[in-house]
Amino acid sequence: DIQLTQSPSSLSASVGDRVTVTCRAGQSISRYLNWYQQKPGKAPKLVIYTASSLQSGVPSRFSGSGSGTDFTLTINTLQPEDFGTYYCQQSYTARLSFGGGTKVEIK
Amino acid sequence: EVQLGQSGTEVKKPGATVKLSCKVSGYTFTDSYIHWVRQAPGKGLEWMGLVEPEDGKVTYAQNFEGRFTITADMSTDTAYMELSSLRSDDTAIYFCATIHDSHNYWGQGTLVTVSS
Numbered sequence: 645d646i647q648l649t650q651s652p653s654s655l656s657a658s659v660g661d662r663v664t665v666t667c668r669a670g671q672s673i674s675r676y677l678n679w680y681q682q683k684p685g686k687a688p689k690l691v692i693y694t695a696s697s698l699q700s701g702v703p704s705r706f707s708g709s710g711s712g713t714d715f716t717l718t719i720n721t722l723q724p725e726d727f728g729t730y731y732c733q734q735s736y737t738a739r740l741s742f743g744g745g746t747k748v749e750i751k
Numbered sequence: 752e753v754q755l756g757q758s759g760t761e762v763k764k765p766g767a768t769v770k771l772s773c774k775v776s777g778y779t780f781t782d783s784y785i786h787w788v789r790q791a792p793g794k795g796l797e798w799m800g801l802v803e804p805e806d807g808k809v810t811y812a813q814n815f816e817g818r819f820t821i822t823a824d825m826s827t828d829t830a831y832m833e834l835s836s837l838r839s840d841d842t843a844i845y846f847c848a849t850i851h852d853s854h855n856y857w858g859q860g861t862l863v864t865v866s867s
Contacts, residue, residue: 687846687857699853731796735850739810740786742796
């Protein structure tokens with residue numbers, strides 16, 4: 645199975661900050677990498693798919709980049725509603741896997 | 752509108768069996784795999800396995816082979832996850848989802864609590 649390692653595991657940032665989360669895959673996964681936002685008690689919500697495509701309805705302050713083994717999720721101009729835990733997930737193989745998560749807190 | 756509707760909260764004793772359901776609507780059931788994902792309290796997302804509704808073929812994650820059985824019923828557009836010999840560490844929210852690029856939809860999750 646493909647391992648995904650996210651960093652940091654948590655961060656605290658202020659409204660208006662730029663936030664970056666990274667995800668490293670244990671092998672090349674081309675661009676088959678999705679990013680989710682999850683809030684307590686809710687199902688994950690897709691934010692970015694295939695590394696850099698913005699899911700419909702998601703604010704343009706979210707962006708993704710990367711290919712191969714190294715990927716980045718960026719939130720420009722952090723907003724209060726952006727708190728939650730962010731997960732990366734690979735779909736290079738049908739046997740999916742998720743990163744360990746990054747908890748984003750608002751200062 | 753695509754929806755994945757999951758069955759309700761379950762409370763079971765250790766050693767029991769539970770069967771969770773995931774009813775799909777709003778797209779053709781056989782067009783996409785159904786995945787099952789577990790989230791233990793305060794923990795991350797863990798992929799359990801998938802079913803290909805068209806032919807019922809199932810793939811399990813290594814950690815979920817043995818006590819877990821995934822099935823699909825094309826007549827009712829419903830996927831199932833059966834968990835047997837329940838243990839306290841099976842206490843979690845279980846999500847079903849269809850995940851293919853932007854076609855990405857999740858059920859609301861089913862909480863399973865295992866306690867004596």
